[in-house]
Amino acid sequence: MTDYSNSPELKGSVLGQSTEYVDTYTPSLLFPIARKLNRDDLNIDEANLPFKGQDIWTGYELSWLNNKGKPMVAVATFAFPCQTSHIIESKSFKLYLNSFNQTRFDSIEQVKNTLTNDLSHAVAMPIAVTLYHADDFNCLPCTPLPGECIDDLDIEINDYDLDANTLKSVSKELVSETLHSHLLKSNCLITSQPDWASIIIRYTGEKICKESILRYLISFRTHNEFHEQCVERIYCDLTSMLNITELEVYARYTRRGGLDINPYRSTHNDVVPFSVKINRQ
Structure with missing residues (x-):
């Protein structure tokens, strides 16, 4: 890399x-x-x-x-x-x-x-x-993330180096599902300051092993890259390592210096088709 x-x-x-x-x-x-x-x-x-x-x-x-x-x-x-x-x-x-x-x-x-x-x-x-306007409280309301949260999966982690090889399918069964996690952390490419995010993965394809996705996301924990680059890497790794026909990856990063950055990548949508905002923002 x-x-x-x-x-x-x-x-x-x-x-x-x-x-x-x-x-x-x-x-x-x-x-x-x-x-x-x-x-x-x-x-x-x-x-x-x-x-x-x-x-x-x-x-x-x-x-x-x-x-x-x-x-x-x-x-x-x-x-x-x-x-x-x-x-x-x-x-x-x-x-x-x-x-x-x-x-x-x-x-x-x-x-x-x-x-x-x-x-x-x-x-x-x-x-x-x-x-x-400052009194427009409906402009950016906090909302629950769609789909299933995978954070409670009981897995053991001993390695925090980025590794796409952890990604795997559990069957040839074709499914459409939405998963999310609040455990994505990467680091700024220049300063190495931590960047915290929640991420949504919505896909159609062979059923993915949820434990493998969680391990993969956690492997970004010591990885240095900008927000947009991390999301594009996640998108590319998922499409190259797994049999997926449709994919959406959307990360909601917490703010720093009064700004948050929320990259969205999709096989078919130019703009985010759903509105979300995490309570950590």
Whole structure:
């Protein structure tokens, strides 16, 4: 497995570095990272992606000034298609959002348009931005995850190295089922800080051994990779190691620095067909 943590492109990242917090609008703070860095390791042809989907970010700490200088706040969601050539490095995203803090905007619509234009430009593809008022309690309600939770399976773990070879089927029986786990943990590719997530796996194919999926997910515990890269690796490992005809993989990561990242990959859906939010977010 290739280690990209010291690649020339990532060396320019602000992750893990002491940085100055700018509070006036500065779009140049955004730092795009090529998805290709990880996809080459997975043998993914970016001209012919094996999946559809998007990365949904939630921003909980968005603030700006109105035209009279009064602070305004909102919660934002950002939907990036998985076809974008780049992702946004998360700390640079946070610094960019902080740069709105002491900047005047005429309306919430102007803020939305500014965010949409800047982020779309950074990843060279249109993205969708939605802003919610602070009193809109129905915008992101916590919901139970669909399907069966596999976390109570009584298994013993002695090895925490990433290993897709643990994945196996239990029979040739074709089934459609949804499984979820709250035990996914990986680490940031640059800083090695822990990233915590709940994950949903919905598939049609030969019946998968649930213990093997749980062991596989736990094997990410010491693995260093960005959120989006982990989900794409899980998707690719499941499709390559198992006889699956339809697959959806959706991870809901806990927030860091006021942002959470929620990658979704699917054989057939461009956007997440169901709404979920874990209580740890």
